[in-house]
Amino acid sequence: MAAFCRGRCRWKRSSCIQFIRRNLTGPFDYDLVVIGGGSGGLACSKEAAQLGQKVAVLDYVEPSVKGTKWGIGGTCVNVGCIPKKLMHQAALLGTALKDAQKYGWQVPGPISHDWRTMAEAVQNHIRSLNWGHRVQLQDKKVTYLNLKGSLVDEHTVKGLTKTGKETTLTAKNIVIATGGRPKYPTHIPGAMEHGITSDDIFWLEESPGKTLVVGASYVALECAGFLTGLGLDTTVMVRSVPLRGFDQQMAGLVTDYMEDYGTKFCLRTVPKRVAKLSSGELQVTWVDQQTGQDQQDTFDSVLWAIGRAPETKTLNLENVGIKLNKDSGKILVGADESTSVSNIYAFGDIGEGRPELTPTAIKAGKLLARRLSGQTSELMNYDNVATTVFTPLEYGCVGLSEEEAEIRHGKDFIEVYHAFYKPLEFTVAERNASSCYIKVVCERGGDQRILGLHFTGPNAGEVIQGFAMGFRCGATLSHLKETVGIHPTCAEEITKVNITKRSGLDATVTGC
Numbered sequence: 001m002a003a004f005c006r007g008r009c010r011w012k013r014s015s016c017i018q019f020i021r022r023n024l025t026g027p028f029d030y031d032l033v034v035i036g037g038g039s040g041g042l043a044c045s046k047e048a049a050q051l052g053q054k055v056a057v058l059d060y061v062e063p064s065v066k067g068t069k070w071g072i073g074g075t076c077v078n079v080g081c082i083p084k085k086l087m088h089q090a091a092l093l094g095t096a097l098k099d100a101q102k103y104g105w106q107v108p109g110p111i112s113h114d115w116r117t118m119a120e121a122v123q124n125h126i127r128s129l130n131w132g133h134r135v136q137l138q139d140k141k142v143t144y145l146n147l148k149g150s151l152v153d154e155h156t157v158k159g160l161t162k163t164g165k166e167t168t169l170t171a172k173n174i175v176i177a178t179g180g181r182p183k184y185p186t187h188i189p190g191a192m193e194h195g196i197t198s199d200d201i202f203w204l205e206e207s208p209g210k211t212l213v214v215g216a217s218y219v220a221l222e223c224a225g226f227l228t229g230l231g232l233d234t235t236v237m238v239r240s241v242p243l244r245g246f247d248q249q250m251a252g253l254v255t256d257y258m259e260d261y262g263t264k265f266c267l268r269t270v271p272k273r274v275a276k277l278s279s280g281e282l283q284v285t286w287v288d289q290q291t292g293q294d295q296q297d298t299f300d301s302v303l304w305a306i307g308r309a310p311e312t313k314t315l316n317l318e319n320v321g322i323k324l325n326k327d328s329g330k331i332l333v334g335a336d337e338s339t340s341v342s343n344i345y346a347f348g349d350i351g352e353g354r355p356e357l358t359p360t361a362i363k364a365g366k367l368l369a370r371r372l373s374g375q376t377s378e379l380m381n382y383d384n385v386a387t388t389v390f391t392p393l394e395y396g397c398v399g400l401s402e403e404e405a406e407i408r409h410g411k412d413f414i415e416v417y418h419a420f421y422k423p424l425e426f427t428v429a430e431r432n433a434s435s436c437y438i439k440v441v442c443e444r445g446g447d448q449r450i451l452g453l454h455f456t457g458p459n460a461g462e463v464i465q466g467f468a469m470g471f472r473c474g475a476t477l478s479h480l481k482e483t484v485g486i487h488p489t490c491a492e493e494i495t496k497v498n499i500t501k502r503s504g505l506d507a508t509v510t511g512c
């Protein structure tokens with residue numbers, strides 16, 4: 001009985017559902033075709049299918065310049081958040097092993113790290129996630145196609161296999177969630193030939209050895225951080241300022257800690273040339289912007305982390321009428337993720353002005369699917385998204401930086417509460433806590449609404465995630481002070497801030 005539709009129909013249930021779906025999709029093969037099976041595309045396609053839409057998702061990974069390839073799931077799963085956090089954890093464990101000896105653990109012999117073991121374990125975990133995504137798509141009745149998609153017209157997508165075989169799909173709505181890829185400085189001789197990017201580092205079978213990381217983005221600092229923590233000689237080359245866009249006082253504390261941790265910084269420098277020596281080492285020449293002099297050193301690896309470029313070039317967007325930002329190459333999108341073609345949507349890293357973060361891509365994708373299925377009109381709220389930089393001393397924040405709060409509200413109309421605190425776990429381990437800092441940026445008048453919350457310290461992501469909800473609910477300084485802390489934690493220190501920057505008083509927390 002269960003195999004037949006409601007027991008009365010002469011059709012098998014599966015044929016019946018297909019018939020209904022074919023009628024609902026009208027003249028199209030699918031209700032929705034999603035190009036890009038990363039964080040956003042997968043979330044959107046699964047949600048839409050659950051809401052009864054007939055959905056196909058195309059995901060295709062163009063190998064990196066070095067030839068690195070990976071499976072479904074996009075940047076986050078394969079070459080971003082997940083392997084990065086696991087390698088960060090590997091580095092933290094090395095630090096914990098050193099701390100452990102102060103806590104009485106007897107560690108026989110010097111501590112060393114085996115890259116191969118770590119890389120294999122991380123890569124196995126990624127493969128399990130790739131598999132999990134494929135199973136979920138199947139369970140949720142999303143058609144997964146390992147094809148490189150491009151637009152033919154506003155309802156037609158062309159998919160190519162890696163051997164060039166072509167498939168055409170039509171859809172009522174099309175979503176583009178093709179993300180971005182790391183940039184290479186194509187004007188620097190040897191940069192592409194000899195360098196790697198974040199698309200490769202997590203898939204290296206052998207240790208990268210002595211590494212030069214070029215760039216000052218969070219990706220650059222995070223990679224440099226875990227490489228240092230794993231015991232590798234690591235230098236970061238920075239042209240201007242680290243962590244641009246983040247609160248610059250906090251960025252300074254992050255890099256101060258990294259320097260103390262062992263990462264070398266080459267500030268105000270611009271790479272000029274990379275050459276491979278007969279020894280196999282890479283000789284890097286750079287210009288010191290202050291003296292104008294050329295300098296050189298040799299490295300085993302050069303990692304370019306100078307930003308990411310959107311994956312828009314091969315999608316045939318402009319011929320279909322989709323407008324791009326000419327400078328960034330990203331797709332211009334409205335608040336509802338719509339593009340300049342009414343039934344084509346774009347979000348995630350490909351969308352102009354969108355935060356390049358996994359949770360925003362996932363949430364935006366789910367909400368778009370719900371809107372397309374007529375379930376809601378709710379739009380994604382991109383304001384005040386919390387985030388964390390997973391450097392050796394983590395930095396988590398939500399809301400405005402002090403600089404941005406000054407610009408938006410005026411220096412005289414904000415009050416900054418701050419504290420230098422010492423995590424309890426650092427005391428016995430005798431670790432340097434001079435960069436452990438809390439900054440709460442508030443409106444100066446009225447209820448002193450919190451505009452920005454910044455924290456450097458252990459588990460910053462976990463700490464800020466909790467406070468982010470309070471922030472979303474419009475927390476004020478008195479809400480913060482009324483909150484009873486959990487003792488003895490680092491997060492507790494946030495509830496105790498009472499020194500304003502304006503007062504000039506010493507903000508060092510004393511006692512427990």
Ligand SMILES: Cc1cc2nc3c(=O)[nH]c(=O)nc-3n(C[C@H](O)[C@H](O)[C@H](O)COP(=O)(O)OP(=O)(O)OC[C@H]3O[C@@H](n4cnc5c(N)ncnc54)[C@H](O)[C@@H]3O)c2cc1C
Nearest residue numbers: 036038039040060074075080149178179348349356357358
């Ligand atoms: C090193 C690193 C660390 C990061 N760490 C974090 C972090 O800790 N937290 C966080 O929130 N974010 C982090 N991010 C950012 C996060 O990974 C991205 O913001 C997120 O993956 C964007 O999702 P998306 O769906 O827009 O694109 P993606 O996840 O990049 O997915 C796009 C997919 O589309 C595919 N594709 C491209 N073109 C085509 C085509 N023509 N046809 C078919 N498929 C195509 C791509 O191969 C890819 O699989 C990190 C990024 C990097 C690089």
